[in-house]
Amino acid sequence: MQHIISVLVENKPRVLARVASLFARRGYNIESLAVGHTQDPDVSRITLVVRGDEDILEQITKQLYKLIEVIKVGDFTETSYVDRELSLIKVNAPSNLRGEIVQTAEIFRARIIDVSEKSLLIEVTGTSDKIDALEQLMKKYGIIEMTRTGKIALARGSQSL
Amino acid sequence: MNGAQILIELLKKEGVTTVFGYPGGSVIDIYDALYEFSDIKHILVRHEQGAVHAADGYARTTGKVGVCMATSGPGATNLVTGLANAYMDSIPIVAITGQVPTRLIGKDAFQEADTTGITMPITKHNFLIKRIHELPLIIREAFLIAATGRPGPVLVDIPKDIQIAEMEFSYPEKLDIPGYKPTYRGHINQINMAAQAIKESKKPLLYVGGGVIASGASEILLELAEKNDIPVTYTLMAKGAIPEDHRLSLGWLGMHGSYHANKAIMNCDLLIAVGARFDDRVTGNTATFAKQAKIVHIDIDPAEIGKNVKIHIPIVGDARNILNELNKRTETKKHDNWLKTIEIWKKEYIPKPPANNELIAQTIIESVYQATHGDAILVTDVGQHQMWAAKYFLCHRPRRWASSGGLGTMGFGLPAAIGAQIGNPDQTVVLFSGDGSIMMKIQELVTAVNNCLPLKIFVLNNNYLGMVRQWQECFFNCRYSSTHIINPDLANLAQAFGAEGIPVQNKEELDRAIHKALEVKDRPVLVDCHISKETNVYPFVPPGKSLDEMILE
Numbered sequence: 047m048q049h050i051i052s053v054l055v056e057n058k059p060r061v062l063a064r065v066a067s068l069f070a071r072r073g074y075n076i077e078s079l080a081v082g083h084t085q086d087p088d089v090s091r092i093t094l095v096v097r098g099d100e101d102i103l104e105q106i107t108k109q110l111y112k113l114i115e116v117i118k119v120g121d122f123t124e125t126s127y128v129d130r131e132l133s134l135i136k137v138n139a140p141s142n143l144r145g146e147i148v149q150t151a152e153i154f155r156a157r158i159i160d161v162s163e164k165s166l167l168i169e170v171t172g173t174s175d176k177i178d179a180l181e182q183l184m185k186k187y188g189i190i191e192m193t194r195t196g197k198i199a200l201a202r203g204s205q206s207l
Numbered sequence: 208m209n210g211a212q213i214l215i216e217l218l219k220k221e222g223v224t225t226v227f228g229y230p231g232g233s234v235i236d237i238y239d240a241l242y243e244f245s246d247i248k249h250i251l252v253r254h255e256q257g258a259v260h261a262a263d264g265y266a267r268t269t270g271k272v273g274v275c276m277a278t279s280g281p282g283a284t285n286l287v288t289g290l291a292n293a294y295m296d297s298i299p300i301v302a303i304t305g306q307v308p309t310r311l312i313g314k315d316a317f318q319e320a321d322t323t324g325i326t327m328p329i330t331k332h333n334f335l336i337k338r339i340h341e342l343p344l345i346i347r348e349a350f351l352i353a354a355t356g357r358p359g360p361v362l363v364d365i366p367k368d369i370q371i372a373e374m375e376f377s378y379p380e381k382l383d384i385p386g387y388k389p390t391y392r393g394h395i396n397q398i399n400m401a402a403q404a405i406k407e408s409k410k411p412l413l414y415v416g417g418g419v420i421a422s423g424a425s426e427i428l429l430e431l432a433e434k435n436d437i438p439v440t441y442t443l444m445a446k447g448a449i450p451e452d453h454r455l456s457l458g459w460l461g462m463h464g465s466y467h468a469n470k471a472i473m474n475c476d477l478l479i480a481v482g483a484r485f486d487d488r489v490t491g492n493t494a495t496f497a498k499q500a501k502i503v504h505i506d507i508d509p510a511e512i513g514k515n516v517k518i519h520i521p522i523v524g525d526a527r528n529i530l531n532e533l534n535k536r537t538e539t540k541k542h543d544n545w546l547k548t549i550e551i552w553k554k555e556y557i558p559k560p561p562a563n564n565e566l567i568a569q570t571i572i573e574s575v576y577q578a579t580h581g582d583a584i585l586v587t588d589v590g591q592h593q594m595w596a597a598k599y600f601l602c603h604r605p606r607r608w609a610s611s612g613g614l615g616t617m618g619f620g621l622p623a624a625i626g627a628q629i630g631n632p633d634q635t636v637v638l639f640s641g642d643g644s645i646m647m648k649i650q651e652l653v654t655a656v657n658n659c660l661p662l663k664i665f666v667l668n669n670n671y672l673g674m675v676r677q678w679q680e681c682f683f684n685c686r687y688s689s690t691h692i693i694n695p696d697l698a699n700l701a702q703a704f705g706a707e708g709i710p711v712q713n714k715e716e717l718d719r720a721i722h723k724a725l726e727v728k729d730r731p732v733l734v735d736c737h738i739s740k741e742t743n744v745y746p747f748v749p750p751g752k753s754l755d756e757m758i759l760e
Binding site: 048055056058060063067068071101104108109111112113115116117151168 | 224323327328331332335337344352385386508509510513514642655
């Protein structure tokens, strides 16, 4: 089962390496990873997507807590949460097809952020499924290159980790 | 003051009296600060691995944090094995390493290695100091992290420019590490559940590990065991947690553990694991391990609970606290039938004495035990001799035993014995080693000679890497690939180092050698005991098998 884990860490050098090294050493697989600052300059948030059964998830959580610089670990899976990814997709766009591409992008509430004679650069945010779907549709025009961030997530409501 | 002087002052404030180390370009300023500083004794080893094992032996036998020091690059990488060893066995060590100046970090400078990167997975935590003002807080945190919670090694990497930077001395009184809050008190509901399970059990068994030693829980463990009439088996790490000749002591368990301890595991209805981690050498096949039992697991490290074996009643916290709480909640009880059953198992298996007159390990170890009246700190290396020493040399108190448990580090013995003797100058320190293990760190014999350490070293010499040979005999059809070893004359070698060296071929020579070894007070004595070549350690649970599938002979 897929789990989204949120890890609050002290904002210190190598803390990401410690987390990544822990996963590598214990043989846990990371499907996606995103790191960024929080409202507190001393604290960063690492959002991990991992796959595993209950026992593995329990070990992951406990092993993360053993890292001195890890302050808090939360698993969103059984709670109400929102998650988002961001993707940039550069797609072939000859003038005869450009309208069609823009229309499709609009359906996804994606934005065109760069235009050249032969291509469009699309910015899209949303859940993994949504980005997958747009990517699938863009394939027929020829994706020149694309990039995707890891997933980030927060709990719904006024609660925090 | 400069960084190096501040460091020494901080070590002193932490109560450090001994540092094991080896100088080099990136720690030369620290050594300069040590030069006229008489409050801290520096023990010069001959290889940095010796320094970390010595600090480890010191920590195991004193309960204090062991401190070692090495220069950047190769000095630091030579610490790696010893740090991994201490990490596996949860031994508190602070390792100080020099690093190239901050402006050269990442430039592949001379003797530069990514020490914190390399040691990340084998330390409890590590630090790279980037600014002089961080130094006092980091040293304080390093000692706190090493010694508290589940103990372990902590490394502090100090670039050369930090060592010479000037700053006013400061000492942070208060420490607050937001992500480090070990749990000491057990959850009261869980403790009540465990107490209830003890009351209901007819065949209870205590299985205790190194956590009992670390938390100083021996006395309360014995009290609980006696009050409830619960037999106790232990891991190698917890040898001495209860007196080994106590009526409730079953000896240690696992791959080469005692027959009746392994039988008890397979038949108990309640297993109370305390400060132990269900290592594969202990459990054998986890699918069958203690299958009939409800399992209580007491450990300060939540990650150990449920890691290898399913636990019914987990209790996170300090072993001493929790055993104390359990003790308060249980009444006096008797388990005569259960103890009788165990007694029958005990009589079922009595190892046969050898057919011929060859000198065997058991004779040597028992003779040394008798000659010292067991009043010695016992240190071992790794292999067959380690198993035999653990079997035949009984320990009656905690911290009288130092052996590499989790990592199985050959070469640990001699430097660890040095650390043990430095930490316990008035005690007899006995080292049992093998002809394979002793050669891995033989250079430290000169460290012992230089410091006039009266170590009693017994090498059980069978011209084999005996444990590997045993496996080759059992599982590889006696194909002794690279396990027959040709040794130097170890007694002569010891003499060349300035130690006493005595070769021994038979029982008479052995008795004389033991007598001599115990007489010498100013230098190490190495007794090179030529033992029967192809004797195996029994019982033997083949790897991955159940504890009741022991090979007995």
